[in-house]
Amino acid sequence: MEVNTEVRQALFQSVSQLSDEEINKVVEGGKWTIAQVLEHLYLMETVVTKTIVAELENEQSQPASTKPIHRVPDRSFKVEAPSYVVPSNQFIGLQESLEKLEKSREALENIVGDVEEAVLEQKSYRHPVLGSLNLKQWVSFVGLHEKRHLYQIEEIKEQL
Structure with missing residues (x-):
């Protein structure tokens, strides 16, 4: 969870000075x-x-x-998001976005904090691209995935 925490802090810092209008601005058609x-x-x-x-x-x-x-953070290859994690087209304010992320992180930390690492290593589920990952790797994946999208946010900010 250490890497996840570091990446989350960098993410929040990256967007903290942006306005609601900036975070909702389409900089390139078809892109988030x-x-x-x-x-x-x-x-x-x-x-x-x-x-x-x-x-x-x-x-x-x-x-x-x-x-x-x-x-996972390597943005040189494109990955299509599964439909259940595709965002809406609704205007969402920065504060609401950050609060949702705080809520989801708290939920993950509460679950992972109560489970021994060995247990996480003995159970798995399938990732749509990588195949089966053990639960310990899934926890790490969250931070690495977020890092990938932090890079994406930095790319978008350059176009604002």
Whole structure:
């Protein structure tokens, strides 16, 4: 969770001086706004947390081999977001976006904080691109995924 915390702090710092209008501004047709990126991160963390809870209760859940998730922040390859984590087109203010992210992080921390690392390593679920990841890797994935989108936000900010 240390990397997740560091990336989250960098993310909040990156957007903290932006206005609601700036984070909702479309800089390139067909591309997400900063607000949409933030909503996507909230949706992703919420889904991951709920799935971790379900897999911890799933006696059929199996271990998975370690995958090269360190490559997740690399934006040189495009990944299509699954429909359940695609953000809306609604105007969302910065404060609301940050509050949602704080809520989703608190939920993840509450779950992970109560579980031994060995248990997280013995259960898994499937990532749409990477295949089965153990729950420990899923926790790390959240931060690496967020780092990927922090880079995206920096790219958008350059175009504002």
